[in-house]
Amino acid sequence: MAFAAFATAEVQPQAPKKRSRIALFLLLPGILYLVLFFLTPLISLVLTSLQAPSEFGDIGQFDYAFNWQNYVTVVETYLPHILRSFGYALTATVFALLFSYPLAYFIGVKARRWPLLQSLMLVLVIAPFFISFLLRTLAWKQLLSDESFVITSLKALSLMAPDAHFTGTPFAVIFGLTYNFIPFMTLPLYTTLERLDTRYLEAGSDLYAGPFTVFRKITVPLSMPGIVAGTLLTFIPAAGDYVNASRDFLGGPDTQMMGNVIEANFLVLLNYPAAAALSIILMAAILVLVSIYVKRSGTEDLL
């Protein structure tokens, strides 16, 4: 599903698959690698989240245990951050969708007559990726800081209160998240819209549907795979992001997300079980949300 969003060329009907030992040889190295460096760490994370502090150890030394209490503590302490993360991510996803859909529609449907222009526009969409996303976020921080041209003008025009900030507020963080993930949303949308058969839209008009109805009842449902892929590819990383919310970037003391907290616990406080527990909670929440979402939007095949 998300991966059908990646395919730009038409999938050909394949010959029936063969059974062969070659498959094993092809799969083994890669799968083994993933088991070793993805699965095992994940299990390791679970085990870490259950650790208890060593009796006579320093900070950062833990023993294996079944300390479920970790999870409870972590949720109690960081509930605001958890809710904030999903809230920001959801908001950013919705904004990104609203921003990207017309853009993707224009490139994918209206501009079909000019393939070269289409490609160049796509280049522009992913161009921000060629510059480190840290620098992109920093650029916005400078551009929207209190001393910047934009903010001072807004204040001069009385559109903003004189002592208000933009950077350091949730708005800035959501703004940053939205901006950074627009390409993630646009590309799957584009891929699906690019394949939209406009003759369906013509058929809709032929059958007495006005433009809005055609959009609502034909275009949107047909672009659903792209919408699903785009929202997933935006929401998942956004929920775990911590650069945007970091104090050095667009965030402030009250905008800390789960990612920041996990980083802090892991690298600074050396409270590995807490960091691990939070990570597991984040991942579990995302998996649950994703499976509900995918089931409801009717796309079964994930890979």
Add this chain to the structure above:
Amino acid sequence: MSVREFAERGADLELVGIQKRFPGFTAIEELNLTIPAGSFFALLGPSGCGKTTTLRLVAGLEEPTTGRILIGGKDVTDTKSHERPVNTVFQSYALFPHMTVIENVAFGLKRRRIGDALGKAHEALRLVELDHLAQRKPQQLSGGQQQRVALARAIVNRPALLLLDEPLGALDLKLRRQMQLELKSIQEEVGLTFLHVTHDQEEAMTMADTVAVMNKGAIEQMGAPEQLYELPRTSFVANFLGQSNLFTGQVVSTTSSAISVDAAGTRIVVPTSRAQRHQGEVTVGVRPEKVTLHTESPGEMPDRNLLGPGRIIDVSFSGVSTQYIVDIPGGGAVVVFAQNVGYGPVAVVGAEVWVSWAVDHGFGLADEPGETGRFPADDSTTSIAVQRREALISELEEH
């Protein structure tokens, strides 16, 4: 027959007791077929009848569930595709897009390590008059040119058997006619055995020495094109090859030379040598171009069957001929093809006419035509399987 040698001439193909089952449906029920060496053989049928599957079995791209395949007397059932002296011209041509035309044509020769591969490839391209485009890529050629390259690529290997999978489908009418003649002449010149799969009955009849009509995974009738056309054995063949007027009725009398059937409100006489069944309820028929239209009652004609009077309900002009549909009470709609020897149609809609044909032109079928609705039934083997499965499911749900 070693793959390394060029075949001197084509070889026989024998299919013995072939059955091909896929998960969920049977593509080929029971196939027995012999194609003599050096002949141009056409496998004709609607989509989903199993003809492409048969081709793939011969090419070695599929394995039969049961049965044996023999080429030149040698059992090749268990040999792989790249070891069989068989080459295919694919429906989509399947020219390698990342190689030039000459590299495409030389591909098979190089794999077999035949000496002077490029020289032979150029020769093959000269045969199809495309040597001047040898360095182009396939995408730079037109459809007709690509088709010829695909042919050259197969022929250059002098296979014992050349398989053609609806190769002319993508070409427009004029080009298709041209290619039909070219293929036929190349086959005669090189002397290979050609197995041509198509759903176009005109194409099959034009090109082939022998035609086999396939339906629902089995061969219904096989023989020379004229034979199949003038004497169809089943209603499927009668309706698939050209058009037929069919009448069903009881046999009321038989003589040593003819049977008399009570149909269409009168007696229709068919020679016994041309009737598959001689008693009970039979279906008889005649081709529309054999039927004569009479604007006045013609009276008794000893060697002809006469139907009428009826009314013309449709007149269709199509250049060479005009098609009249006449409603005969008790006989249904009778189709008449009349060659336009004069100007304009002979009669108009609503006119009262009679139709007749020579007794010797009629035929009797082995079966009866099925119930047909407004649209032809979906007879592909896959849809049959799907329908059976759904019938089973609904049956199970009732219990």
Add this chain to the structure above:
Amino acid sequence: MSGEVQAAAVLGGFTESETQEDNAPGGIPRRRRIGLGDWLLPVYTVLAFVFLLIPIVYTFVFSFNDSIKSNISWRGFTFDKWLNVCNVEGGAVCQAFTNSIIIGLVATVIATVLGTMIAIALVRYRFRARSAISLLLFLPMATPEVVLGAGLAAQFLAVGVPKDMTTIILAHTMFCISFVVVTVKARVSSLDPALEEAGRDLYGSPSQVFWRVTFPLLTPGILAAALLSFALSFDDFIITNFNSGSVSTFPKYIYISASRGIPAEANVIASAVFLFALVLVVAAQVSRAARAKRLAKLG
């Protein structure tokens, strides 16, 4: 996924040779009389692009800033930073950049090889545990980077492996594999099976068919996957941060300097990378369009 995720979709299209059809699969919207509503979308698109490109322009402009420590306020135009990129901070910026390149190259090579093999197996062969393997491939893409980074770091910690270049490379390869699989799989699925059948029909043994027919046709997809993988690795910050110890990569350097002021040289490198990538991609697109035009004329 702090990188060019769907560059896969786009890059897949970019690196395709002229073998693929360029025409719109679903019909081209017909011309109508131009009305007011027709201007809305194009105008919106232009504004959207301006918005998207603002930070890039900002970064580029400020690479010419005659700054001393922090690059926040404009002090004057200079080419100095471009000419003496590696002078600042004892060459730290250039070192970080070099590290990122090395890590990217190594991780890309490994991930591309492993991922391509998996993609071929998935499309062409039947085997048990298909859904389990699909899930295993899907999960790294669905897991937030924080979790991936923290998990791997915890693992290294538990095993007692010190964090350095090797651990970074191992980490990057891990999350790149899934993306390679997805990209190459899309390409494998779009191959006409008749081509390989023709190869077999023309006496090619299975290995000959693979190396002479399948693999050359897969090259655009593999190239796209490699590019995507490199881009992901180069721009990765979060996972790197957890697994790098004291080794500096370019994004990490930026993050660390963010609190005390990022030197303009970082802007220089970022802008240079941007221009290089942009030129590469645009050139590929233009040359592809030119080739397609030439082919259309000849036929």
